[in-house]
């Protein structure tokens with residue numbers, strides 16, 4: 126991996142103000158060295174279910190999985206589906222590998238997860254159009270200052286790519302507890318209403334975590350701090 130290329134984990138971590146993070150524990154270091162190469166998304170070429178899982182299957186894609194709780198929870202719920210998660214922060218990748226390996230004491234290893242240690246948009250660009258069944262953007266970095274708004278993942282460029290990669294009927298799930306991000310995201314999604322329908326049945330549905338949506342670490346942290354958390358499901362038209 127070449128440092129300082131846009132999109133590589135070193136550059137992303139520096140950009141996001143995360144220096145090196147905490148040193149990895151021995152077990153985590155071993156997982157990064159041994160398990161990650163076996164389940165890493167190929168760094169070049171198309172990213173398809175057949176190439177990653179050896180068979181056609183429903184594909185899920187998670188942007189910035191943090192510690193991987195949601196990704197592992199969903200993969201455990203849907204063992205026949207394939208999960209791709211991307212995260213530039215190595216401590217997060219290491220925590221996710223603990224879940225994937227089954228070393229968290231919760232059960233057997235998950236064979237249906239592939240991980241990219243780096244930029245999600247780089248991998249997303251290599252997924253064929255219309256190939257994704259689900260795309261998750263959960264508690265993205267808020268970039269609350271107006272001058273940093275362009276760095277937010279919820280922006281016209283990425284959302285156009287989300288629309289292209291999701292199949293008709295596929296689902297975009299977005300969660301945040303950040304009021305500035307919420308306002309920004311709703312305005313962006315409003316501009317893309319020709320591609321997405323909000324799946325809320327009642328006006329207040331965005332206040333409750335829908336079923337089949339495991340809690341993420343940031344969500345738990347937000348609730349502990351007394352924040353409201355908002356949940357959105359959008360169906361690709």
Ligand SMILES: C[S@@+](CC[C@H](N)C(=O)[O-])C[C@H]1O[C@@H](n2cnc3c(N)ncnc32)[C@H](O)[C@@H]1O
Nearest residue numbers: 189190191211214244245263264266341342343
């Ligand atoms: C606020 S944390 C939320 C983590 C997790 N989704 C959760 O809810 O606990 C945002 C995460 O997005 C990751 N991230 C930021 N930019 C990214 C990118 N371009 N591709 C993939 N992940 C990214 C960060 O490293 C960070 O772990």
